[in-house]
Amino acid sequence: MFDAAMAELSEKGFAGTNLEKIAGRAGVALSTLYRRWGNLTGLLQDLVDELTLDLSPPDSGSLDGDLAALGRLILRLHRHPVHRPWMDAVTAAAVHDPAARAVLSRTIMARIQRAAGVVEAAVARGEIPADTDAEDVIRMLAAPFYYRMYVSGEPLTDDLPERVAGAVAAAVRAGTLRRTAP
Amino acid sequence: MFDAAMAELSEKGFAGTNLEKIAGRAGVALSTLYRRWGNLTGLLQDLVDELTLDLSPPDSGSLDGDLAALGRLILRLHRHPVHRPWMDAVTAAAVHDPAARAVLSRTIMARIQRAAGVVEAAVARGEIPADTDAEDVIRMLAAPFYYRMYVSGEPLTDDLPERVAGAVAAAVRAGTLRRTAP
Incomplete structure (x- = not known):
């Protein structure tokens, strides 16, 4: 089913496919898909949730090392044979389609929260200020990768994880990216 | 003509329109559009080039101040009645269409190069290391805005320019984001 969904998405994009076409391609009853997923976005959510991606946070012992490892994880996702087309299809659709955006x-917010653990670990080690905004640190780290992929259209080079991690870790050690008063 | 092109793009997206439909909507001969632009991407490039956007680099006297001003410029573009739908249409199309990506x-690379002047000015003032990678500093600044717009789907808050500028300026003062050997 997921194979048929990805093939449809790759060929026609989010706007050009639906559960009926995916059912036809997979050779299963449309009612089965409706019962299980309700709609295309439900299937898309399940698809990415079921990819066997190792998203467990790194534990290198330093903030620089952990942020660089998270950067390398983003590079791996960018080169993943299923995750990449999934991400492309959902990102393109999300600009104009609220369901794809959701x-x-x-997906991204759950990953930010999970990755934020490396920042909390650095706080616990006394490496950085206690009121560092862990999720904002992860956003600063991830953003330059996606900016190159989807905005400037530049390649993701192998030195990018260390480079971006070094910059973000330095910013945090300098006391920026604190939590603001609610 | 640009009004007709933007109306078409807003309603149908890049993949759903072409010069013929825009000519019809504008009530002009298709041959006129072909002569002037050749194709839809030519028209799109001209459209953004002719928007009266004030993209002149700020000159506040400090790197923090200039980067924050550039951040506020991105916020203004994000709220601009023509630039925003243009950016949305081109970004969505760019994921799968090489012409839109180009x-x-x-457009983005030209803006990065122009904005890099504020980093070179900070070098000239002796504020930051001479071999700072000016364009990479601008990417680090711009990326969190576009990440929220098109990836995490979070709102762009008014405190974002100062917050991101402070983090990036601190990273640069700490000696990160230097030019690497060619």
Whole structure:
């Protein structure tokens, strides 16, 4: 089913496919898909949730090392044979389609929260200020990768994880990216 | 003509329109559009080039101040009644369409180069290391805005320019984001 969904998405994009076409391609009853997923975005959410991606946070012992490892993880996702087309399809659709935007946002926010553990670990080690905004640190780290992929259209080079991690870790050690008063 | 092109793009997206439909909407001969622009991406490039956007680099006297001003400029573009739908249409199309990607990339790279002047000015003032990678500093600044717009789907808050500028300026003062050997 996921194979048929990805093939449809790759060929036609989010706007050009639907559960009926995916059912036809997979050779299963449309009612089965409706019962299980309800709609295309439900299937897309399940698809990315079921990819066997190793998203466990790194534990290198330093903030620089952990942020660089997270950067390398983003590079791996960018080169993943299923995750990459999934991400492309959902990102393109999310610009104009609220349902696709909800799937993308939910997925990314869950990853930000999970990755934020490396910042909390650095706080616990006394490496950085206690009121560092852990999720904002992860956003600063991830953003330059996605900016190159989807905005400037530049390649993701192998030195990018260390480079961006070094900059973000230095910013945090200098006391920026603190939590603001609610 | 640009009004007709933007109306078409807003309603149908890049993949759903072409010069013929825009000519019809504008009530002009298709041959006129072909002569002037050749194709849809040519028209899109001209459209953004002719928007009266004030993209002149700020000159506040400090790197923090200039980067924050550039951040506020991105916020203004994000709220601009024509630039925003243009950016949305081109960004969505760029994921799968090489011609749209070329227009977007050319536009963004020209802006990065122009904005890099504020980093070179900070070098000239002796504020930051002489071999700072000016364009990479601008990427680090711009990326969190576009990440929120098109990836995490989070709002762009008014405190974002100062917050991101402070982090990036601190990273640069700490000696990160230097030019690497060619």
